[in-house]
Amino acid sequence: xxxxxxxxxxxxxxxxxxxxxxxxxxxxxxxxxxxxxxxxxxxxxxxxxxxxxxxxxxxxxxxxxxxxxxxxxxxxxxxxxxxxxxxxxxxxxxxxxxxxxxxxxxxxxxxxxxxxxxxxxxxxxxxxxxxxxxxxxxxxxxxxxxxxxxxxxxxxxxxxxxxxxxxxxxxxxxxxxxxxxxxxxxxxxxxxxxxxxxxxxxxxxxxxxxxxxxxxxxxxxxxxxxxxxxxxxxxxxxxxxxxxxxxxxxxxxxxxxxxxxxxxxxxxxxxxxxxxxxxxxxxxxxxxxxxxxxxxxxxxxxxxxxxxxxxxxxxxxxxxxxx
Numbered sequence: 001x002x003x004x005x006x007x008x009x010x011x012x013x014x015x016x017x018x019x020x021x022x023x024x025x026x027x028x029x030x031x032x033x034x035x036x037x038x039x040x041x042x043x044x045x046x047x048x049x050x051x052x053x054x055x056x057x058x059x060x061x062x063x064x065x066x067x068x069x070x071x072x073x074x075x076x077x078x079x080x081x082x083x084x085x086x087x088x089x090x091x092x093x094x095x096x097x098x099x100x101x102x103x104x105x106x107x108x109x110x111x112x113x114x115x116x117x118x119x120x121x122x123x124x125x126x127x128x129x130x131x132x133x134x135x136x137x138x139x140x141x142x143x144x145x146x147x148x149x150x151x152x153x154x155x156x157x158x159x160x161x162x163x164x165x166x167x168x169x170x171x172x173x174x175x176x177x178x179x180x181x182x183x184x185x186x187x188x189x190x191x192x193x194x195x196x197x198x199x200x201x202x203x204x205x206x207x208x209x210x211x212x213x214x215x216x217x218x219x220x221x222x223x224x225x226x227x228x229x230x231x232x233x234x235x236x237x238x239x240x241x242x243x244x245x246x247x248x249x250x251x252x253x254x255x256x257x258x259x260x261x262x263x264x265x266x267x268x269x270x271x272x273x274x275x276x277x278x279x280x281x282x283x284x285x286x287x288x289x290x291x292x293x294x295x296x297x298x299x300x301x302x303x304x305x306x307x308x309x310x311x312x313x314x315x316x317x318x319x320x321x322x323x
Contacts, residue, residue: 067098
């Protein structure tokens with residue numbers, strides 16, 4: 001019987017080619033996107049913090065995490081991989097998406113190409129580039145571990161959930177926040193925002209929703225959102241309502257904020273919200289996505305199931321303020 005040596009296994013056809021293919025992807029992403037990733041120094045009342053950012057326009061617009069620049073004292077600087085330094089100013093920050101847009105004094109910067117995180121799949125290769133522990137331009141690679149995670153953000157008065165957060169096992173450490181998460185074609189698909197635990201990292205996706213947030217921050221310096229003033233969660237519907245609506249879940253109102261639009265409209269705990277202006281909703285994320293600036297101050301028809309009976313409740317959403 002022939003014995004196959006370890007060296008024979010190591011030299012098996014295709015092994016080197018596979019490793020080279022993986023390496024070529026990671027090195028290509030690092031080479032292409034690396035110059036667009038900056039390290040950010042943040043002054044805070046005599047102390048200094050650090051984070052990362054990604055250049056998204058050649059005239060100096062830099063995208064980062066809102067918590068990276070939170071509480072800064074005006075001393076914000078970026079260092080590029082080519083050694084250049086430039087002062088930064090905050091154009092707008094949105095704690096409820098954990099995104100911030102900065103403007104650099106320097107021009108002629110290399111912008112990243114924006115991708116679409118909605119096209120990612122679990123198991124897909126991703127590459128993280130940032131400034132972990134002060135080591136600028138660090139590159140790590142991994143896979144998309146999960147999609148559709150939720151990240152609670154904001155303060156106690158305006159708690160909100162960032163939906164569809166990307167979970168990855170690419171190594172992230174303090175200082176990676178605000179850095180780039182890229183696909184194999186060097187496109188920016190996420191902004192690294194948090195380390196969830198050993199081997200777990202989270203990134204805010206770059207998709208149609210966050211592109212709108214970035215545009216609002218660039219144009220107006222803030223993001224306007226409507227709100228109704230409830231705390232709620234998904235709840236299964238009764239078989240009779242399921243037969244009527246053709247779906248099995250709705251948003252159960254757990255709490256109504258006193259003095260809120262929901263309170264004024266007469267919503268009650270245990271009401272089940274099934275639609276907004278005829279658009280089906282099944283969880284709080286659906287409701288949040290529909291609470292756009294256009295609905296502030298305009299009457300909205302909430303489809304509600306109360307005590308097993310379907311009804312429509314008119315409500316005028318207010319503007320969500322504070323974080």
